[in-house]
Structure formats: C-alpha cells, structure tokens
Amino acid sequence: MNIQQIKxxxxxxxxxxxxxxxxxxxxxxxxxxxxxxxTGESGTGKEIIPQVIHQLSSRxxxxxxxxxxxxxxxxxxxSELFGxxxxxxxGAVGGRDGYFQVADGGTIFLDEVAELxxxxxxxxxxxxxxxxxxxxxxxKVIKTNVRVVAATNENMGKAIQSGKFREDLLYRLSTVPxxxxxxxxxxxxxxxxxxxxxxxxxxxxxxxxxxxxxxxxQVLENYSWPGNIRQLKNLVEQISVIENKREIDxxxxxSYMPQQESHSSGLMKSSESDNFSERELMYKFLxxxxxxxxxxxxxxxxxxxxxxxxxxxxxxxxxMNRMYTEVKVPVTEKSNFLPxxxxxxxxxxxxxxxxxxxxxxxxxxxxxxxxxxxxxxxxKALEKHRGKRKYAAEELxxxxxxxxxxxxxxxxxx
Numbered sequence: 001m002n003i004q005q006i007k008x009x010x011x012x013x014x015x016x017x018x019x020x021x022x023x024x025x026x027x028x029x030x031x032x033x034x035x036x037x038x039t040g041e042s043g044t045g046k047e048i049i050p051q052v053i054h055q056l057s058s059r060x061x062x063x064x065x066x067x068x069x070x071x072x073x074x075x076x077x078x079s080e081l082f083g084x085x086x087x088x089x090x091g092a093v094g095g096r097d098g099y100f101q102v103a104d105g106g107t108i109f110l111d112e113v114a115e116l117x118x119x120x121x122x123x124x125x126x127x128x129x130x131x132x133x134x135x136x137x138x139x140k141v142i143k144t145n146v147r148v149v150a151a152t153n154e155n156m157g158k159a160i161q162s163g164k165f166r167e168d169l170l171y172r173l174s175t176v177p178x179x180x181x182x183x184x185x186x187x188x189x190x191x192x193x194x195x196x197x198x199x200x201x202x203x204x205x206x207x208x209x210x211x212x213x214x215x216x217x218q219v220l221e222n223y224s225w226p227g228n229i230r231q232l233k234n235l236v237e238q239i240s241v242i243e244n245k246r247e248i249d250x251x252x253x254x255s256y257m258p259q260q261e262s263h264s265s266g267l268m269k270s271s272e273s274d275n276f277s278e279r280e281l282m283y284k285f286l287x288x289x290x291x292x293x294x295x296x297x298x299x300x301x302x303x304x305x306x307x308x309x310x311x312x313x314x315x316x317x318x319x320m321n322r323m324y325t326e327v328k329v330p331v332t333e334k335s336n337f338l339p340x341x342x343x344x345x346x347x348x349x350x351x352x353x354x355x356x357x358x359x360x361x362x363x364x365x366x367x368x369x370x371x372x373x374x375x376x377x378x379x380k381a382l383e384k385h386r387g388k389r390k391y392a393a394e395e396l397x398x399x400x401x402x403x404x405x406x407x408x409x410x411x412x413x414x
C-alpha cells in the first residue's frame with residue numbers, strides 16, 4: 001500500500017515531506033513486531049500512526065487498545081495495564097485482567113508514555129524484554145505477545161536527566177522513532193485541513209461551508225498554531241457555528257485566533273501577549289514624549305546655568321534629534337547651540353528670550369498629532385519590511401490584527 005492509499009484509508013490530509021516520511025516509516029515497520037515511539041507536539045495527530053501500524057500488520061485482527069497513561073491515577077495504572085488478583089488492594093473485590101493480557105496477539109498504544117510512574121516503567125520494561133508480566137497481588141508469571149507503540153510530546157532527553165524516565169526503557173520503546181511535524185512546519189497543508197474541517201462541520205450542522213478570502217489564507221498560514229491540528233479544528237468549528245456570513249476575511253479570522261507572545265526588541269517590548277489595542281499604542285507614544293520633554297527641560301536648565309555654552313553628550317544629542325525631527329535640524333555631540341524654533345534662529349543668551357523661545361517650541365511639541373506620528377511609524381515599518389505585515393508587526397511590537405486595522409484606518413498602501 002503506497003502513501004496516497006494510506007492517506008485515503010485513514011483520512012489523513014496533507015502533502016508535507018515530513019508527514020509523508022512518517023507514514024512511509026510506519027508502513028515499513030508495520031509487518032514487524034519491533035517497538036515504535038511516536039514523538040511530536042501535542043495536537044499533531046500522533047494517535048493515527050499506531051492505527052496505521054496495527055492495520056497494516058499481521059495483528060490487524062487482534063485487539064487494539066489505546067491507553068492514555070497521563071489520565072490514569074498512579075495508584076491504579078498497574079492494575080489497568082497488568083491486572084490484579086482479588087483482595088490485592090482495598091476495593092479489589094474481584095480479579096481483573098489487564099490490557100496486556102486482553103491485547104495478547106494485538107497492539108497496545110501507550111499515549112503520553114512519559115507520564116508513567118517509575119514502578120510501572122520497571123514492569124513495562126520486563127514485558128518488552130521478556131514478554132512476561134505479573135498481576136498485582138499475584139506471583140504467577142503470565143506470558144503475552146503484544147506489540148507496543150508509544151507516543152509522547154515531551155523531551156525525553158530532559159525527562160531522563162531529571163530522573164523522570166528510565167533510559168533503558170526509552171531504548172526499548174524507541175527501536176524505531178517516528179517524528180510527526182508541527183502544523184507550523186506544514187504551511188502548505190494548513191488551508192487543506194481548514195477546508196476539510198469546514199466541510200465536515202457543514203455536514204454535521206447542516207449549514208453552508210465557510211470559505212476564506214485570500215488575505216484570510218495568509219493570516220491562517222502565518223499563524224504559529226501552538227495547539228496544532230487540534231487547535232485548527234476547534235477554530236473552524238467555532239467560526240462555522242457562530243458566524244452568519246460564509247466568507248471569512250483576514251480581520252474576522254484574526255479575531256478568533258489567540259494572540260501570541262512577541263519576542264521582538266523593536267518599538268514595544270513585552271513578555272505578555274502582543275495583543276495591543278489602539279489606546280495602548282497611543283499611551284506608548286505619550287509616555288515617550290513625556291520622557292523626552294522632561295529630559296529637554298533638564299537640558300535647558302543646565303544650558304542656562306552654563307551661560308548658553310554647553311556641549312551635548314551622545315544621549316542628549318539623540319534626544320534632541322527626536323524632539324526636533326519636524327524642523328529637520330541635525331543635532332550632534334559637538335553642537336554648541338540648540339535649535340529652538342522652526343526657523344533655526346540663533347540661540348539668545350538672554351535667559352528671558354530663551355525661555356520664551358523654549359515655551360513656544362514646547363507648545364508646538366505638545367500639540368503634535370499622535371495619529372500622524374503613529375501613521376508615520378507604521379508606514380516606516382511596512383516600508384522597511386517591504387510590505388510584509390508579519391515582520392512589520394513584530395518590529396512595532398503589536399499584533400498583526402492591530403496592524404491590519406491600522407492600515408485600513410490610515411488608508412496605507414497594503
């Protein structure tokens with residue numbers, strides 16, 4: 001059975017090289033009995049690989065049992081996997097066969113295998129090495145012929161270093177490792193998956209299928225999808241049920257997508273979400289202006305104390321350039337004067353005259369439009385990154401959704 005047939009049989013969507021490679025390896029190891037460890041981020045669909053392996057193996061007529069190791073309490077997981085005898089612990093009113101006994105001749109899928117308690121790991125290692133296990137509360141050795149496929153989203157190297165997972169067990173489980181790619185590394189598959197889910201939910205809820213505009217597709221593909229396929233499916237279902245219109249544009253789609261953390265060191269720095277509103281952006285400009293004005297007042301006072309002759313240090317020169325961008329007068333470290341008006345009049349040594357000039361200029365500064373400054377910064381960021389909104393938004397420290405709205409508002413070239 002080739003890769004395309006496997007995809008059709010198991011309903012797998014996508015054509016990324018990493019996904020194709022994972023399916024190819026699964027098909028190759030299926031006829032054998034060696035153990036397989038499936039790794040990948042949460043929500044990437046790791047549970048489909050054990051099903052492929054089981055159905056393409058000689059065990060396909062045997063039992064297939066999927067066990068979520070992280071969902072079973074530590075006190076009962078040994079009983080669930082290996083069974084127990086009557087009276088072996090409080091509440092054990094009768095004997096019970098475990099999954100390794102029930103699935104004899106079949107396949108067991110151990111999801112979240114890194115969550116297994118250390119005692120259970122010892123038991124599992126014995127099963128993998130000898131095919132034997134002992135029920136809880138018993139001394140009788142039971143033989144089993146079970147194929148084990150495990151999966152985890154953890155970094156197993158770190159789990160071993162921290163003492164959480166046995167190194168010898170990892171070697172037994174990962175005879176053949178299979179890595180599933182995250183959704184952000186399958187950009188060409190994202191829209192395909194969206195359309196598949198949209199059709200599924202349209203049938204389920206008996207409503208027209210939602211479709212994306214070109215800009216919405218771009219938003220979809222540029223998002224990092226920390227929740228992977230599971231998150232995408234949930235998003236499609238939300239939009240299908242909530243929205244009345246069936247054509248979804250980029251702005252509407254963005255409103256359903258949780259904003260990601262910004263790691264940019266550009267205009268705005270934040271360790272929290274970069275979902276900045278227009279008001280927050282304007283507050284940033286206000287605080288910057290207030291800080292500059294305060295520094296300028298200190299500089300003027302120092303200048304007056306020196307009788308009008310004063311050499312600027314680098315920080316002061318940079319601050320003055322920011323304040324006087326509007327009058328296009330460059331200020332350097334060697335400047336022995338301050339441009340106090342738009343006409344660049346010479347500095348008056350008379351303190352009263354200088355104070356008046358400074359007051360006039362300060363009024364002009366405080367009356368500047370924040371909207372114009374905001375528009376100019378956004379325009380410069382877009383120009384710098386050649387119209388790529390993703391990188392421009394990172395430079396400004398705002399979300400793509402906020403940037404998209406500001407572009408529309410200011411009628412900037414897109």
